[in-house]
Amino acid sequence: MNTFELKDVAFSYSLDIQIFDGLDLTFDSRTTAIVGQNGAGKTTLVKLMKGLLKPSKGTLLIDGDSIDKQTAAQLSRRVGLVFQNPNDQIFKTNVLEEVMFGPLNIGMSRNEAEKAAREALRKVDLESKAEDNPYDLSLSERKLIALSSILAMDTEMIIFDEPTMGQDFAGKEKIKAIIEELHTEGKLVLCILHDMDFAAEVFERTVVMNQGEIILDGPTRDVFSKKEVLEKAYLEQPYVTQIAHALGYDESFIHESELINFLNKND
Amino acid sequence: MNTMTLYVEKDSPVHHLDPLVKLLYVVAAIALTYILPEPLFIAGVLFVTLLLLLVGKVFRNSLPILTLSLFLIFSLVIVQGFFHPDNVTELFSLGPLVFYEEGLYVALILVLRVLVMIGSFSVLILTTSPDEMVERLIKKGMSPRIGHVILSVLQLIPQMRATTSKITDAQRSRGMETEGSMLTRIKAFFPLMGPVVLNSLNETKERSIALEMRGFGSSMKKTFLNEEKQYPYNKLLGGIIIAIVILGIVWRVMA
Amino acid sequence: MSIIEVEQLKYRYPDLTDLVLDDLSFSVEKGECLGIVGENTAGKSTLCYALAGLIPHFYKGAYGGKVTVNGLVVREHEIADIVENIGLVFENPFSQMTGAKKTVYEEVAFGLENLGLDRKEMHRRIEQYLKLLDVFAVKDKNPFDLSGGQMQRVAIASVLAMEPDVLILDEPTSQLDPQGSSEVFEVIEQLTEKGMTIILVEHKMEQIAQYADRVLLLHQGRQVALDTPEKIFSRVDLKDFGVTPPVVTNIAKALNVRYPDSELYPVTIEEFKRLEEAK
Ligand SMILES: Nc1ncnc2c1ncn2[C@@H]1O[C@H](COP(=O)(O)OP(=O)(O)OP(=O)(O)O)[C@@H](O)[C@H]1O
Ligand SMILES: Nc1ncnc2c1ncn2[C@@H]1O[C@H](COP(=O)(O)OP(=O)(O)OP(=O)(O)O)[C@@H](O)[C@H]1O
Numbered sequence: 001m002n003t004f005e006l007k008d009v010a011f012s013y014s015l016d017i018q019i020f021d022g023l024d025l026t027f028d029s030r031t032t033a034i035v036g037q038n039g040a041g042k043t044t045l046v047k048l049m050k051g052l053l054k055p056s057k058g059t060l061l062i063d064g065d066s067i068d069k070q071t072a073a074q075l076s077r078r079v080g081l082v083f084q085n086p087n088d089q090i091f092k093t094n095v096l097e098e099v100m101f102g103p104l105n106i107g108m109s110r111n112e113a114e115k116a117a118r119e120a121l122r123k124v125d126l127e128s129k130a131e132d133n134p135y136d137l138s139l140s141e142r143k144l145i146a147l148s149s150i151l152a153m154d155t156e157m158i159i160f161d162e163p164t165m166g167q168d169f170a171g172k173e174k175i176k177a178i179i180e181e182l183h184t185e186g187k188l189v190l191c192i193l194h195d196m197d198f199a200a201e202v203f204e205r206t207v208v209m210n211q212g213e214i215i216l217d218g219p220t221r222d223v224f225s226k227k228e229v230l231e232k233a234y235l236e237q238p239y240v241t242q243i244a245h246a247l248g249y250d251e252s253f254i255h256e257s258e259l260i261n262f263l264n265k266n267d
Numbered sequence: 268m269n270t271m272t273l274y275v276e277k278d279s280p281v282h283h284l285d286p287l288v289k290l291l292y293v294v295a296a297i298a299l300t301y302i303l304p305e306p307l308f309i310a311g312v313l314f315v316t317l318l319l320l321l322v323g324k325v326f327r328n329s330l331p332i333l334t335l336s337l338f339l340i341f342s343l344v345i346v347q348g349f350f351h352p353d354n355v356t357e358l359f360s361l362g363p364l365v366f367y368e369e370g371l372y373v374a375l376i377l378v379l380r381v382l383v384m385i386g387s388f389s390v391l392i393l394t395t396s397p398d399e400m401v402e403r404l405i406k407k408g409m410s411p412r413i414g415h416v417i418l419s420v421l422q423l424i425p426q427m428r429a430t431t432s433k434i435t436d437a438q439r440s441r442g443m444e445t446e447g448s449m450l451t452r453i454k455a456f457f458p459l460m461g462p463v464v465l466n467s468l469n470e471t472k473e474r475s476i477a478l479e480m481r482g483f484g485s486s487m488k489k490t491f492l493n494e495e496k497q498y499p500y501n502k503l504l505g506g507i508i509i510a511i512v513i514l515g516i517v518w519r520v521m522a
Numbered sequence: 523m524s525i526i527e528v529e530q531l532k533y534r535y536p537d538l539t540d541l542v543l544d545d546l547s548f549s550v551e552k553g554e555c556l557g558i559v560g561e562n563t564a565g566k567s568t569l570c571y572a573l574a575g576l577i578p579h580f581y582k583g584a585y586g587g588k589v590t591v592n593g594l595v596v597r598e599h600e601i602a603d604i605v606e607n608i609g610l611v612f613e614n615p616f617s618q619m620t621g622a623k624k625t626v627y628e629e630v631a632f633g634l635e636n637l638g639l640d641r642k643e644m645h646r647r648i649e650q651y652l653k654l655l656d657v658f659a660v661k662d663k664n665p666f667d668l669s670g671g672q673m674q675r676v677a678i679a680s681v682l683a684m685e686p687d688v689l690i691l692d693e694p695t696s697q698l699d700p701q702g703s704s705e706v707f708e709v710i711e712q713l714t715e716k717g718m719t720i721i722l723v724e725h726k727m728e729q730i731a732q733y734a735d736r737v738l739l740l741h742q743g744r745q746v747a748l749d750t751p752e753k754i755f756s757r758v759d760l761k762d763f764g765v766t767p768p769v770v771t772n773i774a775k776a777l778n779v780r781y782p783d784s785e786l787y788p789v790t791i792e793e794f795k796r797l798e799e800a801k
């Protein structure tokens with residue numbers, strides 16, 4: 001897959017409030033972060049892309065071909081989505097079965113599916129929990145189980161809805177490694193985030209959404225240098241950027257190491 | 268979110284009546300059909316009941332319920348018409364089937380009584396929101412726990428439906444076909460059932476924790492956000508209903 | 523006597539073999555904000571449950587030791603008595619919704635009705651806290667039709683509105699946008715100033731550094747340390763417990779910006795700036 005395109009998309013849950021009205025947005029091979037206020041429409045956007053919701057107007061295209069006629073199940077072979085709330089995604093009482101569900105549905109044999117599932121669990125460091133009941137795990141573990149159940153399907157595009165939610169340092173590092181690996185494999189990666197530092201550190205492109213509209217879209221460094229626009233969208237700059245500003249530097253730093261090197265040189 | 272209840276939200280005088288008065292009316296109407304088992308009298312009660320349905324703007328909604336009960340009524344007529352032990356006076360016959368006056372008389376009373384029962388219950392159920400009903404009962408001293416159980420039971424179907432659609436989304440987003448032909452849908456139904464039941468059980472547990480953590484089991488006297496609705500003619504109406512029942516009993520004893 | 527006293531608390535979930543809480547002893551003073559940090563599965567949420575009485579009343583299993591909150595021994599009192607003093611904001615806001623009410627407004631009212639507040643006070647608090655958390659605009663929506671972050675805001679509001687003496691927040695801002703998250707922490711600060719005692723579980727170390735008076739570092743159910751944020755985040759072995767200090771402390775370590783005559787590094791931008799300028 002090279003591009004996923006939304007053209008003139010409109011959607012609303014109820015008659016009185018329009019979530020999107022003529023949204024145009026294209027995703028390509030750059031790893032992309034979507035950030036924005038609570039209720040901006042980020043989750044709604046990815047549910048539309050996944051075919052779980054249908055737009056009232058507009059078209060969605062993969063590599064220029066419309067996918068409007070495809071069911072969510074057909075689309076799931078190409079686009080994977082890790083839900084925001086793992087409780088909405090997990091429904092089996094055994095971790096391994098949960099992760100194997102997707103692979104089995106898209107035509108893998110039991111052996112292949114188990115192999116894919118175990119491999120995906122290994123990537124999130126939860127092989128040891130394969131035989132557990134997901135309901136007895138902590139929330140952050142369930143979030144990773146949900147993530148691996150999509151990884152195991154090996155789709156061309158993968159969308160994460162707030163993957164770092166509740167993760168500790170090691171968890172974030174795992175997710176970062178997974179995103180980078182997916183990217184090298186040539187997959188499209190899209191990620192909704194409230195963690196500005198993670199967005200700044202990992203993604204090539206950042207899209208800022210505000211009340212169903214895109215108010216900023218570009219290389220991550222440029223986007224995070226626009227303090228005023230970010231604040232209008234209820235966002236903040238990454239901590240490193242904030243620290244640099246507080247120290248009186250105008251350059252936009254988005255990596256911890258950049259700032260440390262810079263300060264060391266300045267000393 | 269629609270519920271398992273039949274409540275029809277409308278603005279009518281009957282809707283504004285105290286749920287307890289309506290409940291009293293149901294009890295009184297049914298009791299009267301036993302106190303004075305005269306066809307003409309029961310027909311009068313039925314007439315009042317239907318009038319209430321009309322005033323409450325829910326007559327139309329009560330029709331399906333009444334129609335459903337027609338089957339029951341029909342079988343009553345036939346069984347009583349043929350087989351009532353007091354059958355003596357032959358009324359008419361259809362081939363080998365003979366209808367007797369006594370049987371039909373009893374059947375008529377039964378029919379009217381069933382109609383009164385269903386009609387008066389319809390008045391209550393179609394014009395009273397379960398929330399209002401339960402809140403009213405709790406204020407009158409019913410335990411909030413029982414109230415919650417009643418409401419949860421009424422919520423069962425919509426809650427199951429929500430769980431089902433959640434799991435369906437989880438399944439179709441991982442490649443299970445749930446849309447399309449009848450066969451696909453039937454095939455999708457079975458892998459859905461287990462998780463739905465399990466999930467619902469889990470959800471129930473989670474909700475009960477949420478309730479407790481917000482002081483649901485507290486022994487303190489509960490208050491209510493919604494202002495106590497004013498029911499202007501409450502006492503008067505209640506009094507009238509009780510008076511009519513007493514009159515009925517007196518009549519019966521005297522006669 | 524301290525408002526929270528934990529003595530040799532041990533706990534294991536049913537069917538598990540390892541202790542999830544292993545011999546914890548600490549106390550918290552009234553008006554204090556205690557931060558709890560630790561890697562995933564360290565036992566932070568489990569500790570919250572034990573403080574709020576969900577353990578041992580809902581979650582059975584093996585329980586040892588004693589937890590006293592506001593003079594009540596948690597194990598010996600029913601949840602109903604405990605929640606009059608303690609509020610718990612769950613890690614997953616979905617778990618907080620009672621399902622008993624059809625609108626956000628009524629959802630917040632639910633706890634207040636059970637507390638027996640009069641109607642005027644109820645309306646006042648509901649409005650105040652919904653506005654404070656910026657969800658007044660969705661007050662008539664069904665709580666289950668909200669975005670993740672909106673639901674988390676409603677969950678916080680519904681517990682705050684009960685104005686408990688002790689407030690336990692388990693990763694309360696995990697789904698909030700950055701400004702919303704900052705606002706919540708400011709509210710927390712105001713509440714401690716008014717005398718509310720707060721237990722705050724967080725992975726956002728910047729916020730812990732800024733708002734916690736003391737920090738409890740947990741690792742595999744054991745209490746590694748209980749100290750000021752500066753002491754905790756200056757530890758050289760912090761990484762061994764799966765915790766990273768705030769970004770600013772990392773930078774301070776790299777540049778060797780320290781408090782004079784000590785091994786301690788600054789944990790907030792303001793302190794960093796002050797020490798950097800003094801250098
Ligand atoms: N099932 C639903 N029914 C009705 N309205 C909904 C539903 N889901 C979301 N909304 C509303 O649509 C808007 C966008 O919601 P969405 O979940 O897309 O936000 P989001 O950007 O993902 O926010 P968050 O960062 O809080 O997750 C919100 O105002 C929300 O209240
Ligand atoms: N209901 C449960 N039944 C059995 N085991 C559980 C249950 N909940 C949690 N556990 C286990 O207890 C341990 C501690 O979990 P807990 O949720 O307290 O961790 P945590 O520190 O809050 O982690 P996180 O940062 O992910 O929120 C984990 O190993 C987890 O798998």
Ligand SMILES: [Mg+2]
Pocket residue numbers: 042043044084161669670671
């Ligand atoms: Mg969302």
Ligand SMILES: [Mg+2]
Pocket residue numbers: 138139566567568613692
């Ligand atoms: Mg936790």
